[in-house]
Amino acid sequence: MELKDLLLTPIYLLLFYMIAYQVRPKATNKLTRKYFIPALTLKLGGAIALGLIYQFYYGGGDTFNYYFHSKLVTQAFYDDPTVGLQLFLSNGEFNPATIKYTSPMYWYHSPTEFIIVKIGALFGVIGFNSYTIIAIFFALVSFTGMWAMYLTFNKLYPHLHKHFAIACFFMPSVFFWGSGFMKDSITMGALGWLFYGFYAAFIEKKSFIKSLIITLLAAWLVYNVKVYVLLSFLPPALFWIFSENNKRIKNAAVRNLLKPVFIGLGLVFAYFGATKLTEGDDKYDVDKIGERTKINSEYLTSSMVATGSAYNIGTFDGSIGSMLAVAPQAVVVSLFRPFLWEVRNPIMLLSAVEAMIFIYLTVFLFYKTGFGKSFKLISTTPILTFSFIFSLVLAFAVGTNSGNFGTLVRYKIPLMPFYLSALYIMRYYFVTKKQNIKPKTSLPGTRRPATV
Template identity: 30%
Template sequence: MNLLYLLGNLLLLGGLVFVLWRSAKPNFLKIFFWPAIILKVGAGLLVGWLYQHYLSGGDTFVYQQQAEILNAYALQEPKNYLHFIFTGEYPSEYLYNAMRFRGYSNSFFIVLLLHFFNFITHNSYYLNSLYFSLFSFWGCWQLTKALTQLFPDTKVAAAFAFLFFPTVVFWTSGVLKESILVGSCALLLAATLRLLYQVNTTFASLLMLVVGAYFCFKIRFYFAVAYFPLLASFALLQHFGRKMHFSESKKLVFYGVALLVLGIMASFLHEAVTPEYFFKEMIKSYEMTRAMTTREAYIHLPDLQPTYQSLIYYAPKAISSVLFRPFIGEINTPAYFLAGLENLLVLIITLSALFTFRRSLPTLPSTLVLSLLIYSLVVAALIGYSTANLGSVSRYKVAFMPFLLYVLLQTGLNQKIMNWLGKRFIHCFISDSV
């Protein structure tokens, strides 16, 4: 790689990191910034190294190879390349045949993103990985900052869930779809909170809202179909509820109505959202991953059918499997053992929240709690219905895991533990009040 490209990109990345560091307010966040950014960047590089040396490259290197083909085409046929970029029409049979992901909108979107970065990084996979990791960190950092400022009692839960939970850090780093997905979902929620609670609407918040919504939809439109109505319902109820002084019970009624209406509207965002087509594709994906799974541990949904009755029947098993499996010892490999340990922690956190929530209710607005919980359960079900392989599930579930953890960790006994950690450890590093 050209040394000039390396130095230029490192300076650019360093500048972006410095801007994020300068935004670390209140002081509580400064404690976590450098450990969090180092973990994120290191995880992105580690993901690439593991895929390159132990996992036969995987999709992440195929994306890079496809992006390099597009970059070479841009240099050889600039006019045809620009026609392709602006119209989406393939100007040559060569390009049509070369683009392997042309029929997969989200994979091809990653290829397009990578090829734009390739112009800056001179086709360096690992520099591209740093940019992807930094985008993911930016979204999670903005959300952690917004939650810390607006709901300070939940600051430790936010930092742990979005910046330090091991699976979330690892699988949302590097050249992976999940890096863009989780970064954009976090960015969208952060922008929504700022626009709701800040007196003056800023251009930065509007930009975050647009970028977060666009990337979220392009990467996982079927998750976006669940996420957008939930977030919009929360925002509408908070905005009008404050002006009209709705009681909590009225808020919940109007929240349900808004969710129903917006959910129906969201179903028209993409042609693949029609229930018949979507259910069939989901079951097809499950059967394909089940056939490719050689290990004994998998999500077993016998006779799963593309009907409402069948999906409702298997929902508890699909959701619980995605949340808590693999168990410790279910698959005897070091990676699955570590996943089992983490899943055991998630199980303990969940049970603690369920059985002790009356002692300390969430300090968040009830409609936000409902939105994040519903989103997490819906996405967990979709993952369970469409993916039998537990290894893939461990990666895919990061789409909702930080949001679910955040809600659970500021409920009941978990909230008391988080508050204790905040008082005992945070004040060891800073002298002024957080």
């Protein structure tokens, strides 16, 4: 960080807050209004804090690598807008006009990293190439998507507005790792908009064209940044659509007869989407994903053994069968670890506290409700089905890919709001049943969520 960061940051923050106060009446209601500014403040603070910690605690890292690259792209715009535009639209190809800027870039041929560089450069052009300004722009992108996610959950269970606010905005890992100049901020923002657009287009069936455009744009961005998050989203999303359509069949006998058909179609479409989305991709092709996962896990584990943050979920040889064998350990490590006795630094402590909350709520709810009744509730409540399947699939993916708690805490943040929100919804059903109160699942005049 430089002197210009200190000079420009207060000005931009003041501008952003002025805009936020103008937008708040349109983006909130009487239940959600009080969370808007605090949630935004945490996102902005998280972006600044992440930069400071990487600079003074870690002594560097990915966020400053992105900044190094984005400065080169921004400089190209300053030197010659035509060359800058060529570089911004490039996809790793050789271009004599841009070689001056691309030759120092070791991420120029890495599409998933270079798209973050491009976004950073875009913000750099309007932010005077200041790291902190770029970071808070990333925080704003993340915030808009997370607010859209929050509003979607509130459409279903508005009486849980406080709990959903905790799940979406006030978990330390989510607002810290999901706010700065990193892939994770763009992923969280795009995922939130994807969830919002998907629900509006295919479940509510309102403003279909607008919602579909939001869904496709968000899906494109997630695909280009972290495709495995999109692959984790597809199966439960498609299953949700089929479940909703199955529910609308009035004849119970026909509905029960067609339910396995809808489930089968959902699985077929999910598999087709997963295989075709990654076909030919050396990193994420389904045929190669087991091998890549093994290599990635071994590298990250070996690089973190000395710091004490590595974990071991068992031996797997890269085959799909061996990955499924370690799936339970991968899910457990993603959702419920690190344990408190595994903590090696303050950042791991925050993650461990969150994991303890997940353990407590999961065990408490499943025990109090009963495992059979819990699974029945999950299987008959589409939002619970979606949230748990998405969380478990992503937990498996990141648990097998990481190999150490340092990267795991970043990789798993997309699942955390969904998993915690699902637990809060289960708790709501448990409390209302215990008190013999009919659950309230929507505000007057809003659509009531269906159960299968």
